[in-house]
Amino acid sequence: xxxxxxxxxxxxxxxxxxxxxxxxxxxxxxxxxxxxxxxxxxxxxxxxxxxxxxxxxxxxxxxxxxxxxxxxxxxxxxxxxxxxxxxxxxxxxxxxxxxxxxxxxxxxxxxxxxxxxxxxxxxxxxxxxxxxxxxxxxxxxxxxxxxxxxxxxxxxxxxxx
Numbered sequence: 001x002x003x004x005x006x007x008x009x010x011x012x013x014x015x016x017x018x019x020x021x022x023x024x025x026x027x028x029x030x031x032x033x034x035x036x037x038x039x040x041x042x043x044x045x046x047x048x049x050x051x052x053x054x055x056x057x058x059x060x061x062x063x064x065x066x067x068x069x070x071x072x073x074x075x076x077x078x079x080x081x082x083x084x085x086x087x088x089x090x091x092x093x094x095x096x097x098x099x100x101x102x103x104x105x106x107x108x109x110x111x112x113x114x115x116x117x118x119x120x121x122x123x124x125x126x127x128x129x130x131x132x133x134x135x136x137x138x139x140x141x142x143x144x145x146x147x148x149x150x151x152x153x154x155x156x157x158x159x160x161x
Contacts, residue, residue, distance in 0.1 A: 006088065009088075018087060021040040021082070021085065022038065022086050023109045027101065031101065032107070033098050034054065034098070035096045036096075037086050038057050038082050039058055041054050044106070045105070045108065046104070046106070050120050050123055053097070057083045058082055060081070101160050102160065108123070109157075111152045111153065114141065114144045117144040117149045117153075127140075136159075140155040141153050141154070
């Protein structure tokens with residue numbers, strides 16, 4: 001996908017520099033394989049606790065560290081400056097890892113239109129207030145829109161049975 005976007009962007013000046021972020025998972029047996037580039041995120045909601053499983057590829061996170069970047073001023077001018085993006089260079093090394101699955105785990109894949117408007121407390125509250133994966137995804141997107149997101153607000157929720 002990276003090379004395809006990069007090659008298309010190289011063909012026409014108006015497409016130069018185009019890119020995207022990605023977070024993806026593969027479920028195989030009792031394992032979850034994760035890959036991410038950019039600032040789309042994967043969270044795990046387990047036993048009422050939320051854990052971010054991916055790292056943001058942002059300038060602020062690379063300078064301050066993930067936790068400090070999350071706590072930084074929401075209006076910081078470099079908050080959303082990406083350091084790694086799908087399609088902006090020929091070779092790309094995405095972040096990848098593997099996690100064990102447990103019955104009852106809920107995984108949330110989302111864009112910055114969601115996590116940029118909903119802090120951890122809001123995410124936990126919304127995830128705990130719905131019972132199905134579809135309802136959880138709908139609530140996350142609806143609340144981000146209600147809170148005035150101006151970015152793509154996409155959420156995919158997976159619950160392990």
